[in-house]
Amino acid sequence: MLLEVRNLKTFFHTFRGTVRAVDDVSFTIAKGEILGIVGESGCGKSVTGFSIMGLIEEPGKVAGGEILFDGRRLLDLSDNQMNEIRGKEISMIFQDPMTSLNPVYTIGEQIEEMLTLHSSLSPRERRKRCVELLRSVGIPNPEGRLNDYPHHFSGGMRQRVIIAIALAAEPKLIVADEPTTALDVTIQAQILKLMKALVRERNCSMMLITHDLAVVSEMADRIIVMYCGQIVEEGRARDVIENPSHPYTQGLIGSIPKLNEDKSRLETIHGIVPNMFELPEGCNFSPRCRFCREICFGVKPDFRLANTEGHLIRCHSACGVSEGGNEV
Amino acid sequence: MKYRLLCGVLVSILCLSGGLSAVAADRELIVGLAGDAYSLNPYPRNETITNAINNHIFDSLIGSDNDLQPIPALAERWETSEDASVWTFFLRKGVKFHNGNDFTVDDVLYSFDKVKIRETSAFSFTLSTVESYKKLDDHTFEVTCKAPNSLLLAHLREISILDKESCDGQTEDWIALHPNGTGRYKLVEHVREDRIVLERNEAFWGDLPEPVKVVFKPISNDGTRTANMLSGAVDMIVNVPVRDVEMLRKRENIAVVTQPSLRIIYLNMQGWTDSPSPDAAKPLKSPDGSNPLKKLEVRQAMYHAINEDEIVSKIMNNLATPTATYIPAGFNGYNPDIKRLPYDPVLAEQLLDKAGYPRQADGYRFELTLDSSNDRYVNDGDIATAVAGYLERVGIKTNLNLMSRTIFFTYIGTKNTEGDTSHLCMTGWADSGGESALMALDLMYSIRQDGEVKPGYGGVNRSFYLNPKVDALIDKAISTPDPAERSKIMQEVWQIGADDVVYIPLHFQEDIYAANKDKIIYRPRKNNYIYAWDFEFVK
């Protein structure tokens, strides 16, 4: 296992109360594996990513659990020691390419920074490598563009640059936080394809955080679904997409409009995400779940197996109920 | 740890070098002045500090003793014709300029020619009474006056003698940058607003002063000047502010020296006109439209209304001398018999009633505006405020109009381009000529509201006092060569002036100095000129 996250808790202590942004989350990522983390905004998926990187800032704090990366306990490391790991072993791709790059430095300088920090190449070798990286992410005329500033690039191009930066030091794990959300749909497909190719090429792992099921179904080997800071379903990508077993996942997939169907109304998940300061006593999803029973209101559910091996859900239902409404 | 060591080393270096520089050279004098000399070309500016510094470098034909009476300088002696209209001067021999050139009569005549040029000389008035001058031989020359003039010496005394050979054909700027005189000191360095450094002229024709090197440091801020005295950076400071006197007196090594100044503070009233200050923003208002200042009783009443002793003790901290006359004691014409009208508000009220200005329904008799500066004389704003208060108490409504000196002097000028704006103002006057006749010329000689009676006379006669008898006496005094006789005539002039209450005198300021008594003894001059040869070193 490259990454093992066990019982991770990250809380935000605000004036109005404590938000349990990540509440007892455990998962693993194997070498070369792409793990997709799916959920709505505010479910804690980005916070999970930042917790692993050690970038949680006040008023947030990692409150418990363990993060094992390549055998090392990340939560025990000092900031200086984490700096050795960030960028080099684990790198991150941010959501908004328009704001992730520093506007006053050239992209050449920003890519080179990775190499200066994490490699021992000479200046000439570094420059050569920057050109190579730009080429590998599909930017035309890379030598010429090294001295350009971020505002000379379009959104899609910038994201490519960011991907280049993320790959520069040959990391073992890439945490990609909504990498295509801010891009046009047409560009999205290109970027995703690029990312998948590069990751496979280098045999590095990826933690792909997104709210977009379509993206995750394309890219991920395994999928985790999060809701209100907790994992509600996990399993192989195919299993989760084709046989969603948790009511929430079913709602998510059900609400995707299908071109070959003729419906007058789109399906939605009724209700809204609960107030994070006042979570329900029982299952977090209970107020919105159409299958909920009395036990769901009172007791927090544990993991139980859905259909196939490795496919788990956090639900009180005896077993998963498939989309057609049939009990299996 | 390393930082502390570094700081320690730094502080030690500072202290050490501070200590080293404090061991000043012997016979060196450092004086903190209130300002810098404006120019080392002695002619363009006529101003106390500039003149005092230039007098170190240059000499005149005639010098002054401490009573401001004339003594020989470059002129060894002089003779005058019986009617004092022709003067003959015999120059000192063997005198050299700092650059080695000989001093001869040509230098004197050259200087006279130059001092007359209005555009570049502020001293042209010194030759205004002179008709012509001519060389008699290398060391003698003759001056013919337009009219009998016994006061020629007081004027000639102000003309510094330049070296014709070096100055002739040079620009004014060049002359200012290369001062070359016959005086006791030579210029070493002048850094504007920082220091003037002078060194003793070992070839001086008279007694050598004690200080070999003199540094004058202009420090215009009062507090900083005092701080320099306390820290020992200077040996003496001038114009000590009244509030610092006690603190300086307490110091063991500092002596505070005071000297009655030549400057008198007094009130001017437009008493000789029917239309006082027609252009004033706040004009004089009286119930019947007449000018109350015309009445002698009113002027006397105002004099009696003011409690000068209280002003001196409360506002001036006893550092002023109430006076009955504008003439400093020791001047020719000083009249010791003139006495102050005593503080008597009851009498004042009676006089005002008698003058025909009773209190009206609102309690006031008439309304005046008192104009005064607030940044020129010592505590001038406070004094004016007090005066206004005293006048109010006897029923005279007094508007107080304080202004900065740049505006004030134009405002009250007898030839104010803005118009005639002040009927009552408080000013000072100082004359270092030593001759009260010269003062009377400016203060008492007739002048009318619409123009001069005699050109050049009555320049600060703001009352428009018009008295032909006094004019005649002044003219006579000026043409009386014998000082004793002249004095008697002038004493009569001042008695008349006091009787007529042409002005209301308040007090003479004090010049206050602080000196390092372990190092020097300083004898101040009446005219507040700081001369290095007035210092002695403590043995």
Place this chain on the structure above:
Amino acid sequence: MFKYLVTRIGQLVAVLFIVSMLVFFMTSVVGDPLQLLVRQNASNEERQAAMEYLGLDKPLYVQYGKFIVSTLSGDFGKSYMYHTSALRLIAERFPATMEIVIVAMLLSGFIAIPLGVYAGAYPKRMLSKTVMTLSVTGISLPSFWVGMVLIFVFGLHFSVLPVSGRGQVGSLLGIQTSFATLDGWKHLLLPSITLALSNMATILRLTRAGMRETMKQDFIKFARAKGVRNRKVLFGHALKNTLIPVVTVFGLQLGTLIAFTTITETIFAWPGMGKLLIDAINAGDRPIISAYIIFVAFMFVFLNFIVDLLYTLIDPRIDLS
């Protein structure tokens, strides 16, 4: 670029022209220059002669015309007080003023900016809070009071520094300056600190505010995610972004400092331009006042220009046209 330069120079000329008009007309209605040139008891004749000499008897527009013509040839006239060229006087005093201004700006740059970065990055720390509180006093305490206190403490009480005045002048890189001697530096310290205090406070607060803004930006977090060390994040990534408003204020302050060191120079008997200005104003010395103001206007325009150029170096998004 050429077009830009031409535009800027055109602006400079326009500004100077307007300023010269304002200066001329304002000084012609305030104060009476004759006061300085003739005695109080001068006769009418003397006054008339002085007026003709100064050209004050001519109508205003004629006077202005002569003023413009002589100004264009660099002749601002002779000072009424000093009877020497006004421009020469200003040039004489300029180095002394620049000495304390340079030290004051160095203090601002090397102390205030790093402290501002620190306070912006770690607002909750004790040092940050202390520094911010002190900065309020820096802005609110009047400089003449601070100057006097410094004189008292360091000049009188501890006697480690001189009370006032400029120190020994030596030769440094061919220029005569008091930077060249230890005595010079001792004299420079207190007036420079007095001058710098409110400047430093302003720059510090501005830097801090800018840092707080910048630190919230995504690219900062991204830099951290790259493994960039904290110091580099602060002084490399964050600071350059924060600098734009700081550079603007720095430039303006530099201009203001050069023009108005008046109070500090008076307190410390420092022979600079500020003291010259206040003396000229007090005395109504028109040539010096006009020369000074035009000089200052020129300087401000020039500094503004430099600041604009600096922007492009700092922020590549800014385009001069």
